[in-house]
Amino acid sequence: MTELAIETIGLAKTFGATRAVDGVDLQVRRGRIHGFLGPNGAGKTTTIRMLATLLRPDAGSAQVFGHDVVREADEVRSRISLTGQFASLDEDLTGIENLVLLSRLLGYSRPAARNRAEELLAAFGLTDAATRQVKKYSGGMRRRIDIAASIVVTPELIFLDEPTTGLDPRSRNQVWDIVRALVAGGTTVLLTTQYLDEADQLAEQISVIDNGRVIAEGTPGELKASVGSGALLVRVQRPEQRPAARGLLERVLAVPVRDEADPAALTATVDDPGPVARALTELDRAGIGLAQFSLGQPSLDEVFLALTGHAATSSDDAEPADLQESSR
Amino acid sequence: MTATDARQQAPSPRQPLEQISGEALQSVLLAGARPPRPGPLSVSATFGWRAMLRIKHVPEQLFDVTAFPVLMTLMFTYLFGGALAGSVDRYVQFFLPGILVQTVVMITMYTGVALNTDITKGVFDRIKSLPIWRPSALVGALLGDVVRFTIASAIVILLGLALGFRPDGGVLGVLAGVALLLVFSFSLGWLWTLLGLVLRTPNSVMNTSMMALFPLTFASNIYVDPETMPGWLQAVVDVNPVAHLVTAIRGLMEGNGDMGDILLVLVESAVLVAVFGTLTMRRYNRRA
Numbered sequence: 293m294t295e296l297a298i299e300t301i302g303l304a305k306t307f308g309a310t311r312a313v314d315g316v317d318l319q320v321r322r323g324r325i326h327g328f329l330g331p332n333g334a335g336k337t338t339t340i341r342m343l344a345t346l347l348r349p350d351a352g353s354a355q356v357f358g359h360d361v362v363r364e365a366d367e368v369r370s371r372i373s374l375t376g377q378f379a380s381l382d383e384d385l386t387g388i389e390n391l392v393l394l395s396r397l398l399g400y401s402r403p404a405a406r407n408r409a410e411e412l413l414a415a416f417g418l419t420d421a422a423t424r425q426v427k428k429y430s431g432g433m434r435r436r437i438d439i440a441a442s443i444v445v446t447p448e449l450i451f452l453d454e455p456t457t458g459l460d461p462r463s464r465n466q467v468w469d470i471v472r473a474l475v476a477g478g479t480t481v482l483l484t485t486q487y488l489d490e491a492d493q494l495a496e497q498i499s500v501i502d503n504g505r506v507i508a509e510g511t512p513g514e515l516k517a518s519v520g521s522g523a524l525l526v527r528v529q530r531p532e533q534r535p536a537a538r539g540l541l542e543r544v545l546a547v548p549v550r551d552e553a554d555p556a557a558l559t560a561t562v563d564d565p566g567p568v569a570r571a572l573t574e575l576d577r578a579g580i581g582l583a584q585f586s587l588g589q590p591s592l593d594e595v596f597l598a599l600t601g602h603a604a605t606s607s608d609d610a611e612p613a614d615l616q617e618s619s620r
Numbered sequence: 621m622t623a624t625d626a627r628q629q630a631p632s633p634r635q636p637l638e639q640i641s642g643e644a645l646q647s648v649l650l651a652g653a654r655p656p657r658p659g660p661l662s663v664s665a666t667f668g669w670r671a672m673l674r675i676k677h678v679p680e681q682l683f684d685v686t687a688f689p690v691l692m693t694l695m696f697t698y699l700f701g702g703a704l705a706g707s708v709d710r711y712v713q714f715f716l717p718g719i720l721v722q723t724v725v726m727i728t729m730y731t732g733v734a735l736n737t738d739i740t741k742g743v744f745d746r747i748k749s750l751p752i753w754r755p756s757a758l759v760g761a762l763l764g765d766v767v768r769f770t771i772a773s774a775i776v777i778l779l780g781l782a783l784g785f786r787p788d789g790g791v792l793g794v795l796a797g798v799a800l801l802l803v804f805s806f807s808l809g810w811l812w813t814l815l816g817l818v819l820r821t822p823n824s825v826m827n828t829s830m831m832a833l834f835p836l837t838f839a840s841n842i843y844v845d846p847e848t849m850p851g852w853l854q855a856v857v858d859v860n861p862v863a864h865l866v867t868a869i870r871g872l873m874e875g876n877g878d879m880g881d882i883l884l885v886l887v888e889s890a891v892l893v894a895v896f897g898t899l900t901m902r903r904y905n906r907r908a
Contacts, residue, residue: 345748345749346745346749370654374746374749378745378749379743380742381743381746382674382738382743384677385677389673393669393673396662396669397747397752398658398750399654399655399656399657399658401655408651411648411651412648414644415644415645415647415648416645425677441746443649445655446652469642473642474649476646477646
């Protein structure tokens, strides 16, 4: 039995003149939550559609549990499940009808399908909504029925697409609990998200994709370390002193210092925390009063910015806009 | 459904969420062992059941099936019956098998529209990622449509009987005619599934289907005897499969069904499935 749930080598897909996926090498270990991070249009969706046998790769290869996604598509299909924008439910049908339908398609007998649907609805706290049309579900209920539909038969690999986008904190925690329960049961999770917070919370391993290529890989900790040991934030008391403070910090720390939107704030990524103390003394000696001074681990947002040169939330809309439908 | 309906039915955000227990989750995950893989027939039937559920939840789609044939039959019979055949009564004998074909052939196009809607909404991706017999979703949808076609046929025939349609072929002749119509419509459905897969929006599927269907149904022997048409148009009618279908059904309903006519329709149906079924499945399997 192979250790890897997903292995791709040089996976590529071109739409017209756009190389949506441009040689992706990905290794996802069995039984893990693997974060797949990138802005809209980075190639996340296209990669996953190829892994899920919905799209044929133009070049390279992809294997899911050792089965080729093109030649052994059926073997792959019997091991995976899709959620979110990758695979929708029939919104005109009720929750229970959707689950019975999927159970029947997956081989349950009529009574067994009914039982399975009821069992899933109960476990996901949706019993009261069973006979309501899915289009009338709230955002949080929608995510839960989505995931319930994906585990009618417990998959070996589940593609979770932005499972908590647009959810309130409480529903978000519920979804996170569900994801953790899945993994505890042995399922491998490939989690695509733009929420770095989410990847940070859940994923043991992260691949960052941009412009169709994997540009960084590692644990959340490794990724943070790779862009410097810390994020320095300085706020001066008098905004007019900011340029002077920036010049001084750049000289002492020998790294670029960025102006923030806040007219008094400056940030920098420092590799070596050593000179930071010296910078603090120098600022004081130059008569620049500080309102705030902090050195912390960089957030994944900062990691993303450092890796790609643009923020994680920026969008070039290469993926269809209608996939970003509102969640409620 | 309007937005207001949705708001009234959805629970208010302040209402406490139902508790999800980790234990219950673990137990449903453990219970999720894969049953034996279902056969092609069972899966197709399940998709047919889905089509029935959709009729239950979106009854508007039956409006086309019911209102359209009633309107067309009444309009043509009373507006043009006198002019075309001397009397309403005589015209309805000629016209009813024709309008039956027109009605059902026209509503076949909703097969493509429904398929395209599934694709646009992402429902199709879930279906395609399941380990099931590949054509089952399409076969099931077309089987569901046969139910809609049967309803429409029943409406047109009952209305015809009320208007004075008295077929010499009797009950058997009429049923045989409807059966032939269902076979042809199921086969023609594969043309629309192909369009449903190729075109981008449900609307463009609808428009393209209309453009194909209008000439097919009007340049035929549905409304008038082609002998009154110019020669070039008669030539068109002669090769129009819809006209062949009307001829065969008229024969069956009048009690003098011609084996050659029927066979021609069956061959044309087989060709439709062979050509458009194959193209549909090829497109289905490699769709981006």
